[in-house]
Amino acid sequence: MPGIPHGSRRIAHAKKCVRTCLAWSMRSIGLTRAVDITGHRVQRRHEPHNIPIETLRSLVTITEAGSFTAAAVALSVTQSAISAQIKRLEFLSGGALFVKGTATLTEKGRFVVEYAHRILALNDQIISAGGKNGNQLRIGIPALYAGTLLRQIFNACRYGVEDIAYYSDTSPNLTKRFSSGHLDIVVAFALSVPEKATRWWEETLVWVCAADFKPTPGSPLPFLSFPGCVQDDLARRACQQAGTKYDIVFTATDHASHFEAIRSGMGCRAFVERAIPPDVNIMRNSFLPKLPPCYSAIFAKDDGDDERIGGVVRRLEDLLAPAEHREGGLKK
Secondary structure, three states: OOOOOOHHHHHHHHHHHHHHHHHHHHHHOOOOOOEOOOOOEOOOOOOOOOOOHHHHHHHHHHHHHOOHHHHHHHHOOOHHHHHHHHHHHHHHHOOOOEOOOOOOEOHHHHHHHHHHHHHHHHHHHHHHHHHOOOOOEEEEEEHHHHHHOHHHHHHHHOOOOOOEEEEEEOHHHHHHHHHOOOOOEEEEEEOOOOOOOOEEEEEOEEEEEOOOOOOOOOOOEEEEEOOOOHHHHHHHHHHHHHOOOEEEEEEOOOHHHHHHHHHOOOOEEEEEHHHOOOOOEEOOOOOOOOOOOEEEEEEEOOOOOOHHHHHHHHHHHHHHOOHHHHOOOOOO
16 A cells, blocks of 8 residues: 555554654653553663763863873773763753863863762772672783793782682773772873872883784884784874884784784784894884883772782882883883
8 A cells, every 4th residue: 555664664664653652651641751561661771860970980080081082991991982972961960060171170060060079989899899709819910921921920920819810901990990880909001100109110012923024114003903902002102103104914812812813924913022032023114103101000909908909019110110110220
């Protein structure tokens, strides 16, 4: 019959008619909220008078990181997700939290941030208390060290500590778990000086490839990508700032796969110089963009009643930090 949709369009048309009739029926009997067939309210993702905890964490992270972009990196989400959460929070709090186009707080923003810190602290304490197994010490190590120094880290940490659980992930994810109270000690890489770290030091980044790999000057750089990795992010930024074109030819989220890709001659990427295996070549080509330093940091829970934490931090620093740092360099 003319005017009646066919196939999937017919189904969509029928659903639309049902929704329209249901909405009209609800208004006709005075209902303004969605209900199910038993008369109970249907659960919404966000209630209009409840503030989602992730919006508060995004707000606080922006103020600490200094920008929406840096906050997105710290929380391992997209910048559009951060912006959407702030818009949601502004709607719920009834006004702008940032001066338009900046990361500068408005008067209302300063008020909300003050309470956001308190709410997040309580939230994280609850999660920390519920997620810990008795007297267990929870230690996070970056994936790069898990692939090259795991045995040494294990031997250093277990001295005088009976119950330890280890977690390996990207540095942004580890620092996020530490901030949420899920980890007691974290070793992580950072894009900039980690002011809130218990210990930190500067690391040298270098381009690495197979011994027989020969990139062609003027051609796009064959790039091995590790999404969420600090070294990957710094390498991309260096290429963009220098105007160096690159093609992503391999993507993986574990360093064992990356080292195999390097050895096979697939391409190159940036690594912390002190963590490079002996069979991997450092690229000294003049046409490659200069890499900025990255920073290694140890974050530790401030728990004066747990002497194990201070001991583990000192042993990790002795194992991982360069000699010049241990002799009085950049120790915080």
